[in-house]
Amino acid sequence: MVADTSTVPRTAEPLPEPTVEGRPKRGPAAWVAMYHSVSDCPDDPYNVTVTPARLERQLAWMAGRGLRGVSVRELLAARARGTERGLVGLTFDDGYTDFVTTALPMLRRRGFTATVFVLAGLIGGENAWEPIGPRKPLLDVDGIRRAVAAGMEVASHGLTHVDLTKATDDVLHNEVTDSRHRLAAVIDDDVEGFCYPYGHLDERAADAVRRAGYRYACSITAGPAGCGDFALPRIHIGQADTSVRLELKHRLARVHGRALEAV
Structure with missing residues (x-):
């Protein structure tokens, strides 16, 4: 969870890639959307909830502009090939149960995928790190496996949603490394991605994530x-x-440092 209030051609098919001296020229920088919970709960003190109706309209906006939502893993693979144009990374932080019950059917109807960042130490629990607001259930093992079976990427959000920039060395190691191992055991696959709780990071936290084997x-x-x-x-x-x-938000992504630049 993190409270942040930060952001295409109108065609059914992607436009042909322009070329420069015979080589493809990159289109607009790709971007990654950050979601959390999807529900009709009106109590939302952290601005992290969208209603199912709103999510449906937002996904329709993307599709209507020839954009396709993909997991971060897919987006980075496409960027490595130079084919990221027309893709939008979709991420859902915290691993709420409503990702599977509500968001997942909408994504599948449009042929979209997404990354859901799960708290490996709170599987089957609730959002206990939030001091106020409603209690919401988090994905259990069955829900996590359903997401993977549906083609979604499951990645780590740590163990218990702590600010890693304030964590001791031992806590930092456990949050980053143990969470990866626990999730890998649940999904029986490698865990490639990590998401910093609250969006807080420093060089020490980033180095711990790198050394833990994430991509x-x-x-x-x-x-x-x-x-x-x-x-x-x-x-x-x-x-x-x-x-x-x-x-x-899309047009101002690069201006505000929220665009995923080409490599």
């Missing part, structure tokens, strides 16, 4: 210099984000 990590802003793919920026998407606001 990337998501934050909100780009993070300290030199973090690269271990501080991928994202754009917060909330209930207030109508099509007009989405268009503005």
